Amino acid sequence: MRPEVAPAHLFLPGPTPVPADVALAQALPMVDHRGDAFGALMADLLPRLARLFGTAGGVAVLPASGTGGLEAALVNLFSPGERVLAVVAGAFGARWAEMAADLGLVVDRLEVAWGEAASPSAVAGRVADQPYAGVLLTQNETSTGVLQDVESLAAAVRAQAPETLVAVDAVSGFPAVALPMDAWGVDLVVAGSQKAFALPPGLALVAVGERARQAVEASGRRRAYFDLRPYLRGDLPYTAPVGLWYALERSLARLEGEGAERRERRHRLVARMVREGARALGLRPLAREEVASPTVTALTLPEGVEPAAVRAAAGRLGAAFAGGMGPLRKVAVRVGHVGAVGPLDAVAAVAALEAALAEVRGQPADGAAAAAAVRAWRGGAADGLEAAGQRKEGART
Numbered sequence: 001m002r003p004e005v006a007p008a009h010l011f012l013p014g015p016t017p018v019p020a021d022v023a024l025a026q027a028l029p030m031v032d033h034r035g036d037a038f039g040a041l042m043a044d045l046l047p048r049l050a051r052l053f054g055t056a057g058g059v060a061v062l063p064a065s066g067t068g069g070l071e072a073a074l075v076n077l078f079s080p081g082e083r084v085l086a087v088v089a090g091a092f093g094a095r096w097a098e099m100a101a102d103l104g105l106v107v108d109r110l111e112v113a114w115g116e117a118a119s120p121s122a123v124a125g126r127v128a129d130q131p132y133a134g135v136l137l138t139q140n141e142t143s144t145g146v147l148q149d150v151e152s153l154a155a156a157v158r159a160q161a162p163e164t165l166v167a168v169d170a171v172s173g174f175p176a177v178a179l180p181m182d183a184w185g186v187d188l189v190v191a192g193s194q195k196a197f198a199l200p201p202g203l204a205l206v207a208v209g210e211r212a213r214q215a216v217e218a219s220g221r222r223r224a225y226f227d228l229r230p231y232l233r234g235d236l237p238y239t240a241p242v243g244l245w246y247a248l249e250r251s252l253a254r255l256e257g258e259g260a261e262r263r264e265r266r267h268r269l270v271a272r273m274v275r276e277g278a279r280a281l282g283l284r285p286l287a288r289e290e291v292a293s294p295t296v297t298a299l300t301l302p303e304g305v306e307p308a309a310v311r312a313a314a315g316r317l318g319a320a321f322a323g324g325m326g327p328l329r330k331v332a333v334r335v336g337h338v339g340a341v342g343p344l345d346a347v348a349a350v351a352a353l354e355a356a357l358a359e360v361r362g363q364p365a366d367g368a369a370a371a372a373a374v375r376a377w378r379g380g381a382a383d384g385l386e387a388a389g390q391r392k393e394g395a396r397t
């Protein structure tokens with residue numbers, strides 16, 4: 001399908017809708033990435049990014065998707081033969097663990113059931129038993145829709161193994177969900193442009209705390225394209241995707257204007273609306289309420305309903321949902337609600353889901369999902385998640 005006739009509404013955990021001012025910023029005239037104008041842009045954005053991540057260290061803005069940032073984390077922090085503990089609670093945790101092994105690290109896995117969050121005491125037990133150079137965490141497991149308690153997990157590592165570095169894949173969660181890395185004792189965080197930054201794909205943001213920066217500089221491992229050292233000294237080793245940087249400035253302005261707390265409340269409200277709307281259709285969120293992700297919801301479908309058929313029907317209506325991953329491929333769809341999304345997007349998402357399900361099952365749709373989402377909106381406002389009807393800076397306009 002040509003892009004201009006592709007579904008208009010992205011209910012994906014990335015890429016997400018890009019606000020018009022952010023998209024338009026990319027059309028500003030091209031400049032020399034080695035010239036003064038771009039230098040000034042970098043000098044403005046890098047400290048602002050460090051503040052957003054809550055670190056006194058630095059942020060490398062890499063021309064890569066999120067996975068490039070994860071590879072950069074591994075090759076800069078660790079050397080072949082070093083042992084790391086990977087906390088694996090779904091497909092993305094597994095991928096990072098496999099990448100670490102492919103890059104020559106000795107990887108022990110702490111397996112967590114799909115749909116569950118990792119327990120800090122289990123992590124504490126593992127790092128107390130065996131010395132690790134690092135622990136690899138996933139803030140928001142996009143395959144299951146589970147938010148991990150990074151603060152407690154990092155604290156558990158710090159308490160048992162103060163020397164062990166904590167690296168977090170926050171590609172699908174940050175900055176929708178706060179992760180003040182220095183305050184939480186997190187050494188490195190990777191985010192991706194096409195998720196909570198509400199930017200087009202193409203930038204990996206790697207925030208490196210002071211301790212991790214020392215490890216990056218001290219490491220004798222040979223590195224190439226993903227060598228973070230020049231970035232952390234404030235240099236730009238390769239041609240920057242200038243248009244994406246312009247858009248990043250707009251995205252940051254929006255994020256700063258909204259603030260971390262309001263942003264997290266907005267995402268939690270929208271997520272709750274999606275879950276309630278889905279439940280009204282008889283769909284089951286895989287994650288328990290206590291660990292449910294503010295940015296993505298994995299829903300198991302009734303028996304005999306094919307996820308591919310539901311997604312195809314939704315596509316005909318103009319809505320894009322994500323498929324299930326791994327063991328959930330044949331039984332689940334995933335609804336993304338991250339970035340420039342607001343309550344009305346949740347209503348639209350569940351209405352589209354209801355229409356698609358009705359088409360697949362040959363049954364009427366009575367608007368139950370949208371009604372349930374609206375009830376959740378009003379209940380969320382009562383719980384202080386967001387004042388009903390109040391428009392947020394980051395919401396889609």
Ligand SMILES: Cc1ncc(COP(=O)(O)O)c(C=O)c1O
Pocket residue numbers: 013014065066067068092138140141142169170171172192
């Ligand atoms: C948690 C997580 N990690 C890593 C990735 C990979 O990011 P990318 O596709 O931008 O390389 C994703 C993508 O959805 C993700 O959700």
